Amino acid sequence: PNPRNVGDIAIPAALRTTTRNENFLLWDSGNDDPNRILMFGTVENLRLLQQHRHWFVDGTFKVSPEIFYQVFTIHGLIDNSTFSLVYILLQHKREEINVRIFQKNLELQEHIRPSPVYYVTSKRQFKMLFHKYYPVFKRVDVYSIW
Numbered sequence: 001p002n003p004r005n006v007g008d009i010a011i012p013a014a015l016r017t018t019t020r021n022e023n024f025l026l027w028d029s030g031n032d033d034p035n036r037i038l039m040f041g042t043v044e045n046l047r048l049l050q051q052h053r054h055w056f057v058d059g060t061f062k063v064s065p066e067i068f069y070q071v072f073t074i075h076g077l078i079d080n081s082t083f084s085l086v087y088i089l090l091q092h093k094r095e096e097i098n099v100r101i102f103q104k105n106l107e108l109q110e111h112i113r114p115s116p117v118y119y120v121t122s123k124r125q126f127k128m129l130f131h132k133y134y135p136v137f138k139r140v141d142v143y144s145i146w
Helices: 043-051 095-108 123-133
Strands: 025-028 038-040 055-060 070-078 081-090 117-119 142-144
Touching: 043 070, 043 081
Parallel strands: 055 117, 117 142
Antiparallel strands: 025 038, 038 081, 055 070, 070 081
């Protein structure tokens, strides 16, 4: 049966790794976190984000599992093609949740520095979030494609 709340989610080992036996679950904020966040991708994907600094980020609601609010994705521009590299399941669309996402990305890949970032929302909203909480990102150009 499907879990009724995010605290009940237990991700089997087979779903935490890729077919190449790489960790796919980058971060789980924990069963006891009332705003539980699940971040999927690989260390190689984070390395690609570090190496290819043009990012596209987006949140979608239509494909998110029933007990989550949004699937947030980070895409990298590699050789003129975009690739989905990080997938994040979120329960809320709030500023402090987005802050946690970018903090965790910085923890997982220390020298990650996007430039520029394209975001499907209001430019002002995203730019404020990026610049308010991440001095390392202050020189990032943020573009809305909304």
